[in-house]
Each structure stands twice: as C-alpha cells, then as structure tokens.
Amino acid sequence: MMISKLQKTTRSVGAMRHMHRSGAEGLPASAQHAAVERPAPEETVTASFGRFISGLKARHLTPTVLRRSKRMMLDSLGVGLLGSTTDVFQLALRHCQEMYAPDDISSVYGRSGTKLSPTLAAFVNGVAVHSMDFDDTWHPATHPSGAVLPALLAVSDMMPQNRKPSGLDLLLAFNVGIEIQGRLMRFSNGASNIPKKFHPPSVVGPMGGAAACAHLLSLDPSQCSHALAIAASLAGAPMANAATQSKPLHIGNASRLGMEAALLASRGLEASPLILDSVPGVAGFNAFYEDYMPLPLYLAPDEGHSFLIEDQDIAFKRFPAHLGMHWVVDAAASVHKLIVGVDSGTVSASQVKDILLRVPRSKYINRPFPECEHQARHSFQFNACSALLDGEVTVQSFTAGAITRPELAALLSLVRVEHPEDNPANFDLMYGEVQVTLDGGDVLRGRCDTFYGHWRNPLTNESLRKKFRSNAGAVLPREKVEGLVETVEALDELPDCTPLLLKLQ
Numbered sequence: 001m002m003i004s005k006l007q008k009t010t011r012s013v014g015a016m017r018h019m020h021r022s023g024a025e026g027l028p029a030s031a032q033h034a035a036v037e038r039p040a041p042e043e044t045v046t047a048s049f050g051r052f053i054s055g056l057k058a059r060h061l062t063p064t065v066l067r068r069s070k071r072m073m074l075d076s077l078g079v080g081l082l083g084s085t086t087d088v089f090q091l092a093l094r095h096c097q098e099m100y101a102p103d104d105i106s107s108v109y110g111r112s113g114t115k116l117s118p119t120l121a122a123f124v125n126g127v128a129v130h131s132m133d134f135d136d137t138w139h140p141a142t143h144p145s146g147a148v149l150p151a152l153l154a155v156s157d158m159m160p161q162n163r164k165p166s167g168l169d170l171l172l173a174f175n176v177g178i179e180i181q182g183r184l185m186r187f188s189n190g191a192s193n194i195p196k197k198f199h200p201p202s203v204v205g206p207m208g209g210a211a212a213c214a215h216l217l218s219l220d221p222s223q224c225s226h227a228l229a230i231a232a233s234l235a236g237a238p239m240a241n242a243a244t245q246s247k248p249l250h251i252g253n254a255s256r257l258g259m260e261a262a263l264l265a266s267r268g269l270e271a272s273p274l275i276l277d278s279v280p281g282v283a284g285f286n287a288f289y290e291d292y293m294p295l296p297l298y299l300a301p302d303e304g305h306s307f308l309i310e311d312q313d314i315a316f317k318r319f320p321a322h323l324g325m326h327w328v329v330d331a332a333a334s335v336h337k338l339i340v341g342v343d344s345g346t347v348s349a350s351q352v353k354d355i356l357l358r359v360p361r362s363k364y365i366n367r368p369f370p371e372c373e374h375q376a377r378h379s380f381q382f383n384a385c386s387a388l389l390d391g392e393v394t395v396q397s398f399t400a401g402a403i404t405r406p407e408l409a410a411l412l413s414l415v416r417v418e419h420p421e422d423n424p425a426n427f428d429l430m431y432g433e434v435q436v437t438l439d440g441g442d443v444l445r446g447r448c449d450t451f452y453g454h455w456r457n458p459l460t461n462e463s464l465r466k467k468f469r470s471n472a473g474a475v476l477p478r479e480k481v482e483g484l485v486e487t488v489e490a491l492d493e494l495p496d497c498t499p500l501l502l503k504l505q
Contacts, residue, residue, distance in 0.1 A: 046276040048296035049180065050225030053211045056176055058168050060305040066492055068309050069175050071464055072136055074488045075316050076145035077109075077504065078471035079135050082395075083128035084110035085474060088245045092127045092252060096120040106157035110475035112505045118154040119256050119263075122209075125150035126255035130201070130248040132395070133377045134320035134471075139312065139427045139455065140185035140192045140200070141323075147205030147254035148177035148212045153504070155213050155259060156497050165216055167494030175307060177212030177258075180228075181205065182308040183297055184276075188289035194324065194362045194425040195239055202237035202250040203288045209258020210265075217266055229271030231261035232285050242364045243378035313455040315427070316464060319393040321376075324365050325383040326451040327432025328357060332387035334446035335436050346389050349410035351439055357384055357417045358433035360425035369412055373398040384434055385411040476503075 061069075083089055093108065096116055106121035108114045109128050116124065129135050129146035138144050152173055156165055165173070181204040185191045191200070210231035214224040234257035237250045275284045276294050286292035299305055315323060339347050359366075359380050367379035376382045376398050385408055386397045396402060423430055433447045450456045452463075459467070465485060472481045484503045491500065 043296065044274055044277050045294045045296050046225050046228065046272075046274055047221070048298060049183075049211075049228060049276055050221040050223075052297045052299045053176055053180065053215050053224040053228075054219060054221040055299050055301075056172060056215065056305065058172050060299075060307075061168075061172060061175060061492075062304070062307070062310060064310050065175060065307045066171060068313060069171055069178065070488055070491060071316070071461070072145045072178070072314055073149060073171075073174065073491070074468050074485065075136055075464060076129055076149050077484060077488070078468035079132065079320075080109045080125055080129040080146070080150070081475045081504070082134065082471035083131035083248075084108070086128070086131040088131045088248050089124065089128045091245070092124050092249070096124055106154040107501060107505050109504060115157075118158045119260055121157070122151045122154040122259050123252040123256035125153070126252035127248045130251035132320035132398075133247075133322055134317055135251070137315045137317070137323045137427070138182065138185075139315075140182075140188075141194060141427055142181060142185060142200035142204055143251060144178050144181050144201075144205075144208065144314070145174075146251040147181070147201050147209050147258060148174055150252075150255040151209040151213050151259040152177070152216060153501060154255075155216055155262075157501060161498075164496035164498055167491035167497050167500070169216065170497050170500075171492055173212045173216040175309070176215045177208035178309060179307055180211040181208035184285070186308075187294045188291050190291050191289060192426055192428070194360065194365075194427070196363075197239060198288055199237050199239055199242065199247070199250050201254050203235050205251065205254025206231040206235045206258040206261065207285075209255050210261040211258075213259045213262035214265060217262060219262065219266055223265045225273060225275075226270050227262045227265035229273070229275035230264050230269060231258050232275050233271065234258075234261060236288060239364055243367065243370075243375045245374060247374065313458050315455050316453050316459045316467070318451075318453050318459070318463075318467070320395055320398065321383055321393065322365055322378045323427060324360070324362065324430070324432075325377070325380065325393070326453065327430060327448045328359060328380050328384040328434060329387040329393045329432075330448035330451045331432045331434040331446035332384040333391055334448075335434055335444045336388050336391040338444045338446075339436075339438070340391070346391075346407070349407050349414075352388075352411060352414055352436060353439050353441075354437040355385070355388070355411065355415045356435040356437075357381065357415060358420050358423060358431075358435070359417060360423050360430045361419040362425045366417060368415065369409075370403070373400070373403065376403050380417065381412055381415045382408075384432075385415065388434070388436065 103117035104115045106118040109125045126146050135143045135146045184204045210227040214227040241247055278286050365378045367375050368381050370376040370379040370382050386393050431449045436444045453459050480503050487500050
C-alpha cells in the first residue's frame with residue numbers, strides 16, 4: 001500500500017515534536033549534528049522573528065488577547081461556513097477533488113464526510129472565508145484571520161490523535177500568525193493606505209500562516225526564519241483581481257502556501273536568512289513596500305509581550321462587502337431614515353433628484369454600475385444606493401435579483417462622487433458622506449466617521465454571536481452552531497482541539 005507524502009509529513013512532524021521535547025539522543029547522526037550548539041549568528045531582523053515565533057509561550061497571552069482572538073476565530077469560522085455555500089467555493093472544491101489524488105486527512109468547512117489533504121483543505125477553507133468579503137479586517141489594511149486559522153485547523157487534523165494541540169496551543173499559534181502580519185505591515189507607512197499594487201493578505205498572509213504553523217509544529221528558531229523566507233517566495237497577488245472570483249483565492253493561497261512553507265522548513269529546506277532585512281541592492285520582503293523599514297522583534301524571556309491586537313482591536317463586518325463600504329452604508333442609512341421617518345419601507349427613486357458621495361480616492365472600489373456580486377461588494381455607489389433604498393445592506397443585497405432591481409439602477413444613475421482632500425484612503429482616518437437632493441429641493445446629509453464594527457466601535461459579543469449564528473446556521477444544525485459558540489469560548493481550557501474540529505463538519 002502506498003503511503004502518501006502528507007502521511008510521511010505527519011510522522012516527521014511527530015518526530016520533530018518529540019525531538020524538541022526529548023533532545024537529540026537517539027536521532028540519526030545528521031540530526032544530532034544539527035542539534036550541536038553553534039556560535040550565534042550576527043543579529044538580523046529575520047533571526048529575531050524566528051526566535052519570536054519559536055519562543056512565544058501561553059503565559060504571554062493576556063486576558064484581552066485571549067478574548068479578542070477568540071472573537072476573531074468565531075467570526076472567521078462563521079463566515080467560512082457561510083462561504084462554503086458560494087459558487088467560488090464550489091469551483092475551488094471541485095477543482096481540488098478532481099485534479100488531485102484523494103487524501104482523507106483534513107476537514108472541509110460545512111462538508112460532513114468530505115476531507116482533503118491538509119494543504120488543499122487549508123486552501124478551500126481559506127477561499128470560503130473570503131468568498132463573500134465578509135471576514136475581519138485590521139489596520140494597516142489586511143484580512144488577518146483567514147490566512148491563519150484554516151491552516152492551523154488543517155495542521156491539527158493531520159497530527160496523530162495522541163499529539164493533537166490543545167485549545168491553548170491553537171490560540172497561541174493563531175496569535176503568532178496575527179502578530180507577525182501586523183508587525184510586517186507596520187514596517188511601511190504606505191501599508192496604512194488602501195492598497196494599489198498588491199492585495200495585502202496575499203503578501204503578509206502567507207507569512208502569518210507560515211509563522212502560525214511553524215509555532216504549532218514546534219520548529220526551532222532557524223526553521224521558523226526559513227519558513228518565513230520560503231513563504232515570501234510564495235507571496236503576492238495584484239489588486240487587479242479584486243472584485244472578481246479570483247480575489248478569494250488570495251486568502252486560500254495565503255493559508256495553503258503559509259502552511260506549505262512551514263512544512264518545507266520542517267523538512268530542512270532553507271531560504272534567505274535576510275529575507276526580512278533591508279539589504280541595499282537586494283530585494284527581500286521589501287520588494288512589496290517601497291518605504292520598508294524593518295525592526296527586530298524581541299521577546300524578553302522574563303517579561304510579557306505587548307501584542308498589537310491588545311492595543312488595536314479588529315474590525316468585524318456587519319454585511320459582506322469591502323470594508324470601505326461600511327462608512328457609506330451607515331451614512332446612507334441615516335438619510336434613508338430621514339426620508340421614510342419612523343415608517344419602515346423603501347425609498348422610491350422618483351423621490352430623489354441627485355446623490356453625492358464624498359469618499360476617499362480609491363479606483364478599484366469606485367464602480368458606478370457593478371455587473372456582478374463581486375463588483376457590487378467593491379462599489380461605493382452600489383452600497384450607498386442599496387442602503388438608501390432599503391435602509392440597510394445584508395447578505396441578500398448581493399443576490400442577482402437585488403443587484404438588477406430597476407429602482408436600484410435608477411438611483412445609481414443619479415450618483416456623483418467627490419474625493420475631499422481631508423478624506424484619505426486610510427481605514428483609520430477616512431469618513432463617508434452621502435448628500436441626497438430630493439425632487440422637491442430638500443437636501444439631506446448623512447455622515448459616518450466610525451461605523452459600528454470598526455475597531456474604534458467594535459461589535460458587542462451579542463452582535464458578533466448573532467452574526468455567527470446567522471452565518472453558521474446556513475450550513476450547520478442549531479446544536480452544532482451553539483456547540484461551536486461554547487467550544488470557542490472555552491478553547492483555552494480544552495486539553496486538545498478535537499471537539500472544535502468535529503463541530504465544523
């Protein structure tokens with residue numbers, strides 16, 4: 001009987017974890033040689049990241065970090081389960097099932113009895129998370145969870161039953177992956193703005209996935225550095241594919257390729273030891289950022305670590321669209337209320353003479369007449385008009401029937417766009433303003449500086465769980481949905497993560 005490569009990897013990972021716990025005695029000569037203490041290399045940014053990834057401990061996780069990362073996990077699982085109902089997910093899953101040999105190891109979101117190889121499961125589950133642009137967003141701009149959590153769950157699935165990571169292990173590795181993404185984004189001032197060249201999850205996402213998996217696999221500092229360097233060679237996707245079915249592939253690939261980078265490093269594959277350093281005349285990770293200025297990442301052995309997530313919360317979306325849409329939706333919804341008053345109902349296009357949007361300048365989300373759901377999720381005009389018409393934007397707003405409504409088309413034809421100088425394309429500084437001139441001449445205005453769900457105005461636990469229940473409930477029975485809520489809440493107390501893995505099917 002043939003033994004798959006991934007089964008061999010599982011065994012090598014198990015041996016590796018044993019090596020770190022038991023020392024080098026009894027290992028082959030080559031492995032014993034690798035364990036011999038060598039002189040410390042010259043200090044580099046890349047080496048400091050490797051030591052951080054390897055050295056972070058559960059004691060570094062504060063109550064705030066645990067609470068916020070659990071919220072991120074729950075939201076990511078919910079949008080991933082809902083995303084498993086989309087066309088793009090079905091395409092990705094069918095591709096993996098038909099083009100690769102079966103490998104019954106890691107679970108697929110919302111598919112009882114369907115398993116793939118770990119890397120393919122990480123890929124399709126990552127695609128599911130971003131298939132509706134419903135996943136979390138951070139600042140500088142990226143979608144942090146989808147690049148990390150599917151990879152960690154796939155790695156956990158491939159581990160032997162007696163070596164499954166605990167819930168706390170999973171939370172720690174998850175936070176490693178989130179932290180690495182945040183640190184890398186902060187090496188560039190330009191990364192703070194809405195991107196123009198590369199989609200950030202395709203750049204920092206593979207790095208975060210590699211870091212998270214490297215930690216979960218107990219790789220040593222050198223291997224962790226190599227995992228980052230390998231991931232850098234697998235990173236990068238152009239913004240031209242935003243608002244298409246290919247955009248979700250960016251998250252799927254980030255999860256898959258980050259995981260593969262860690263597995264390759266675990267086998268001994270090496271890459272540049274200076275990948276994160278700024279070396280004159282040599283393009284490393286700085287190839288993605290023109291103003292890249294890296295700093296070492298230190299972990300004091302006897303002190304706590306200040307996680308970025310502790311200082312800045314995560315944005316959770318109330319509806320499935322690009323984050324920039326949430327400002328104009330809240331602004332337009334406030335105008336809707338002014339028009340209809342206390343009565344519920346829709347606004348008629350015949351009531352409106354002119355619509356003016358004041359939004360940041362960002363070409364790929366300035367789409368006057370979107371023709372499909374993916375374009376609609378990236379259109380200031382569509383989202384503002386949908387909110388003006390209905391008073392809200394929901395999952396149903398992006399169905400084919402909703403997109404092609406005559407009343408919506410009539411409103412879209414009335415929209416003008418301005419880009420005020422004081423409204424930068426920056427998720428921490430921007431605002432959305434909607435000005436509507438009615439047929440009778442009245443001018444109504446709505447403005448949103450911080451929407452509900454932004455890191456400055458985060459969703460309550462009640463709102464977040466309501467979103468999760470709605471999303472997950474589209475795929476799973478109620479008892480499993482409630483079981484997931486309880487499992488994630490108590491994740492740091494689970495001796496192993498098997499209950500979480502089982503409830504996702």
